[in-house]
Amino acid sequence: MIYLELLWSFIQIGLFSIGGGYAAMPLIQHQVVDLHPWLTMTQFADVIAIAEMTPGPIALNAATFVGIQVAGLPGALVATAGCVLPSCIIVLLLAFLYYKFKGFSVIQGILAGVRPAVVAMIASAGVSMVLLAVYGPRTPAGGPHGRPMDGGGHSWPGGWWCCGSGR
Numbered sequence: 075m076i077y078l079e080l081l082w083s084f085i086q087i088g089l090f091s092i093g094g095g096y097a098a099m100p101l102i103q104h105q106v107v108d109l110h111p112w113l114t115m116t117q118f119a120d121v122i123a124i125a126e127m128t129p130g131p132i133a134l135n136a137a138t139f140v141g142i143q144v145a146g147l148p149g150a151l152v153a154t155a156g157c158v159l160p161s162c163i164i165v166l167l168l169a170f171l172y173y174k175f176k177g178f179s180v181i182q183g184i185l186a187g188v189r190p191a192v193v194a195m196i197a198s199a200g201v202s203m204v205l206l207a208v209y210g211p212r213t214p215a216g217g218p219h220g221r222p223m224d225g226g227g228h229s230w231p232g233g234w235w236c237c238g239s240g241r
Contacts, residue, residue: 076145077152079110084137084156089164093192095125095132099199102136112144116211119203133157 083105091098099122106112113121121143125135134157141153175181 077148080141080144080149080153081156083110084141084153085160087133087137088157088160091133091195092188093195095134095136096199097192097195098133098136100195100202102133102140103199103202106140106144113140114211115206117143119206122203 087098087101087105091101103115103118107115107118121136121139122132124139125132128135134154137153137157138150141150143149145152172181
């Protein structure tokens, strides 16, 4: 069952992470930290650091390392395949469609509209990593300093909780 969950999670990540590896970080975080508590936020930050240092695409490296952490070598293979499969299918489909319809102005407009979303996803990943680096892991509600809580029952020092990042 864990293999199917890993496969489906990384298929979703591979399907919706437009813009490269850094754009995939918030999606991977949501899947492996928030939705499925496979890793803590600190472990996730360690995985990202290792994935950045390892040669190759960061999202693919992160998928491999998360798979190893969750289910060993078979988990790494499943998570990596799940991350790559949607991209292969999408690239083949888009290449065919672009070749067929490359002269249409609608296609040029769609490509121009995707750029701001990619910037926002990369910024979200950066803010999450900065908050973790500066303030450490989230503290449970009712912590020692009575900090304001976000919607998930966690608090950030210094008013950062209002940014909505880190999820």
